[in-house]
Amino acid sequence: MRFSTATLAVAALVAGASAHMNMASPPPLKYKGNPNAKTIDSDITSPNVPSTFPCKGALDVFDSAEGASVATWAPGSQQTVKIEGGANHGGGSCQISLSYDSGSTWTAIYSKQGNCPVDTNLAFTVPSDAPTGDKVLLGWTWINHTGNREFYMNCASITIAGSSSKREEIESAAKPAKRETAFSSRPAMFVANLEGKSDYCVKEGVDVLYPEPGPDVDTVGSSGGPPVNCDTGAAVTGSTGSGSGSGSGSSASATATAATSAVATTTAAATSSAAAATSAIATASVSIPGGVFVTSPSGGASSTAAQTTQQTTLQTKTTVISVPTSAAATKTSSAAPATGSGGAVSGSQTGACSDEGSWSCLSGGSSFQRCASGQWSAVVPMAAGTSCTPGTSDTLSIARRAMARPIRRSLTSWSM
Known part of the structure; x- marks a missing residue:
């Protein structure tokens, strides 16, 4: 069964009638809690539609003063993204992704499959070889468990620079060793339920198991299932592509070597x-x-x-x-x-x-x-x-x- 544009549009209108969820920290573009924001999105909790993807239409301020960085993260550091809102739709699955080319391509650095954002604090580690830059987009995406078939996304402007703290190094030392995955080999951000932007859909009642969650993934609960092809309904398996791209601008070009090194x-x-x-x-x-x-x-x-x-x-x-x-x-x-x-x-x-x-x-x-x-x-x-x-x-x-x-x-x- 095909999810039509009309179906998704109606779903978005119904969704807008009540508060849903949004990223609160780091504060996203056009968010009332962003100290740089002058253009406020009063409907920031609503899902994306094809015309507002990515970042729910907020990229038009990214290259202005409103798009100034709101956080500085070091490669290898431990970070937390905080979510807020009143309608978590029974959870679902979320990803944290980075873009170095103003939102053209996205690399997933953390996946949580299930119970997201019922648990509103997403803790993860920034890849140790994440390229540095002062114009980096952090994306939080969410595919809800119950309700209309939706895709949520908020984006924050951050800086990747410096090195992790000594405390983080010691805490990291206590964790089991695992093979490092090169940033350039990490998967692309997964997109679904957006006709014209993705061929993938997620059925209601399913915590989507990402075809390529990447090396840093947490899975919670027993409601996980694969996405399906929107046209045929067949389960999707295999690669959905690498998330890294050539990028553009000084920040991306200055770190091209770092992006290809594990x-x-x-x-x-x-x-x-x-x-x-x-x-x-x-x-x-x-x-x-x-x-x-x-x-x-x-x-x-x-x-x-x-x-x-x-x-x-x-x-x-x-x-x-x-x-x-x-x-x-x-x-x-x-x-x-x-x-x-x-x-x-x-x-x-x-x-x-x-x-x-x-x-x-x-x-x-x-x-x-x-x-x-x-x-x-x-x-x-x-x-x-x-x-x-x-x-x-x-x-x-x-x-x-x-x-x-x-x-x-x-x-x-x-x-x-």
């Missing part, structure tokens, strides 16, 4: 600045299940960009260590910048490997590799001021070099 930082690198500040001598015994390693990219990546993300549990004890004042003790080891030449590093391993998850610290202790997905990774330099114990084993022992004077130091071990 790169993060090792725990050692992420904590190097803090360790330097406290002059810590640390020895880390790292044991991580195979398959969570992300190999470093080739090309013009910097040495800090050619690291890997590992989840850690932080345990700290303090003692007093007397450090020799000899010249040898002051010598530090720094990693050579990664290059795109592809040349082999002395002692490095190449090709297939059988001991999945094992580590190989190269001679000299200034770089390492890992056996991941049956192949040895590219050589990754150690963070400045650290070295590993040469050899191949199930653990990677990392030692931080000492300062050349007696000092109270914090011995910190990371057990992964």
Whole structure:
């Protein structure tokens, strides 16, 4: 059965008769709670129709003073989108998406399937490789569970910049490790119930299970079901396309490289600045299940960009260590910048490997590799001021070099 334009139009008119739901934080464009808004949408809780999609017709103020950023989020940071309103239609499914080209293309970064927005706080993590920019659109979309077949969407202007806080790094370390997904490989925002904008419809009484929810997804309840083709009623399976596009404008072009890289930082690198500040001598015994390693990219990546993300549990004890004042003790080891030449590093391993998850610290202790997905990774330099114990084993022992004077130091071990 085809959902006609007339049917959807009537549904929108009926929906407008009562309050529904809208994004409240960060405050969307044309929202009464947005400090930059002069043009107020008094019907912001109503669903989108084809003529107001995307962002419920609010993009006409995005490039004006009314479209100034209302929040700054760091890649890798934990964030919460808050929803308000009086008619949640029994829940449904929601997505959080980002657009770097003024709303032309959207990349889904979080999906909640079921109970949304009955639970009005959507907590998620911004992808660690999300491109930076000061003209980024954040989109909240909702496909309701009961009532008229609708599609809701509000958009806020935000900035993606900076880095996540130390507290967020520690909290993230306590979570199970998982393979990072490149921002450019995340799925497109899913659209349904909008004739002319999508071929997909969602039946009443169903919490839509997105064909491609992405790696960050929460599923609640037992009412989940697939979308259907609006013409045939057949369940939709398979890919709905990648969400990333070439984009336009200075913000998008300045971050094109970041958008195509699934790169993060090792725990050692992420904590190097803090360790330097406290002059810590640390020895880390790292044991991580195979398959969570992300190999470093080739090309013009910097040495800090050619690291890997590992989840850690932080345990700290303090003692007093007397450090020799000899010249040898002051010598530090720094990693050579990664290059795109592809040349082999002395002692490095190449090709297939059988001991999945094992580590190989190269001679000299200034770089390492890992056996991941049956192949040895590219050589990754150690963070400045650290070295590993040469050899191949199930653990990677990392030692931080000492300062050349007696000092109270914090011995910190990371057990992964």
